Amino acid sequence: MAVLLAATTSMAATRDGQAVLPSFATAVETHKSMVYSIAWQFLRDRVAADELAQDVFLQLHKNWGRIESPVHLMFWLRKVATHRAIDAARKRKAQAETSLEETDEPTVLERVHDSFLSSYLQRMVASLPEKQRSVIVLRYQEEMELEEIAKLLSMNVSTVKTQISRALELLRGKVSRRLGKGID
Amino acid sequence: MMTPFEEELKRALHRQEPSADFTARVLARCEAATNAEARYAFWQRLWTLPTWRLGLATGAVALLMLGLGTMYEQHEHEVKGMAAKRQLLLAMHIAGTKLQQVQQRVNESE
Numbered sequence: 001m002a003v004l005l006a007a008t009t010s011m012a013a014t015r016d017g018q019a020v021l022p023s024f025a026t027a028v029e030t031h032k033s034m035v036y037s038i039a040w041q042f043l044r045d046r047v048a049a050d051e052l053a054q055d056v057f058l059q060l061h062k063n064w065g066r067i068e069s070p071v072h073l074m075f076w077l078r079k080v081a082t083h084r085a086i087d088a089a090r091k092r093k094a095q096a097e098t099s100l101e102e103t104d105e106p107t108v109l110e111r112v113h114d115s116f117l118s119s120y121l122q123r124m125v126a127s128l129p130e131k132q133r134s135v136i137v138l139r140y141q142e143e144m145e146l147e148e149i150a151k152l153l154s155m156n157v158s159t160v161k162t163q164i165s166r167a168l169e170l171l172r173g174k175v176s177r178r179l180g181k182g183i184d
Numbered sequence: 185m186m187t188p189f190e191e192e193l194k195r196a197l198h199r200q201e202p203s204a205d206f207t208a209r210v211l212a213r214c215e216a217a218t219n220a221e222a223r224y225a226f227w228q229r230l231w232t233l234p235t236w237r238l239g240l241a242t243g244a245v246a247l248l249m250l251g252l253g254t255m256y257e258q259h260e261h262e263v264k265g266m267a268a269k270r271q272l273l274l275a276m277h278i279a280g281t282k283l284q285q286v287q288q289r290v291n292e293s294e
Contacts, residue, residue, distance in 0.1 A: 024211075024214070025207065025211060028206075028207045028210050028211070030206050032201075032202055032206050032210075033199045033200065033201050033202065034199060035246070036199075036200060036201070036202040036206070037198075037199040037200045041197065041202045043272075049200075049202075050202055050203065050206070053202060053206070054206075054209065054210055054213060057210045057214075058210070058213055058214060058217060061214040061217070061218075062217075099279060117192060117196070118192070118195055119196075120197035121192065121193055121196035121197075122196050122197065125193075125196070125197065136193070136197075137197060140190065140193045140194045140197045141194075141197035141199065141290070167191070168189065171189075171193070172189060175189075
């Protein structure tokens with residue numbers, strides 16, 4: 001473990017000029033919640049999301065020499081996590097169609113912290129088609145700009161806009177039907 | 185500018201934390217993967233050696249085997265020779281004893 005940390009730290013230290021890359025261990029510690037959350041929004045299963053996030057970091061370790069800057073690191077992690085999550089969600093969907101009944105019950109902590117609407121919205125996002133789900137997660141969880149999402153998912157900005165508006169429309173409709181009132 | 189619905193969505197999609205030992209588990213898996221790759225790389229390097237180097241290595245191994253074989257054969261030859269010598273000495277000893285006995289009987293009869 002010590003050898004691994006030393007190797008990754010020295011690699012980071014050789015990069016002069018722009019912002020210096022953190023060590024690999026620091027990168028994992030800093031970005032674990034981002035990668036895990038992306039996986040979680042697609043899979044709604046703690047074990048599967050944990051496994052997927054670990055695989056993403058394992059892939060990062062293999063490609064660590066190609067990471068150029070902290071910005072590139074963030075972009076790389078979001079891209080790989082999103083694509084892997086989409087693939088995993090598709091595989092799961094092929095096995096069994098995701099429905100409200102199949103999604104995990106919120107934990108006690110979640111029940112305390114989340115309002116009914118938040119909890120319901122999370123489940124509704126999880127039931128969106130993969131493309132729409134990915135743009136919604138990147139836009140509202142990761143707070144990314146439309147151009148960034150377009151670059152990350154290899155789409156046009158107009159396609160991203162369309163996907164977001166369609167997803168929002170779908171979610172508003174579901175929430176309205178569920179709560180009996182609309183939210184603008 | 186976000187709408188109230190978008191604000192609500194943003195609140196709902198907050199980041200989740202993985203388990204506390206997540207980083208340690210990732211680092212352990214990375215280390216195991218690095219070790220496995222190093223082991224694989226040794227055999228991979230051996231396999232991808234240039235032909236002349238591989239030929240040289242094979243020749244050296246063949247020569248070594250031939251030398252060892254010759255040494256073994258020589259040793260076996262020596263062992264067999266020693267055994268034959270021991271047998272010859274024993275036969276001569278027996279023959280000598282017999283001759284001595286015959287000589288003794290001839291002397292007694294005279």
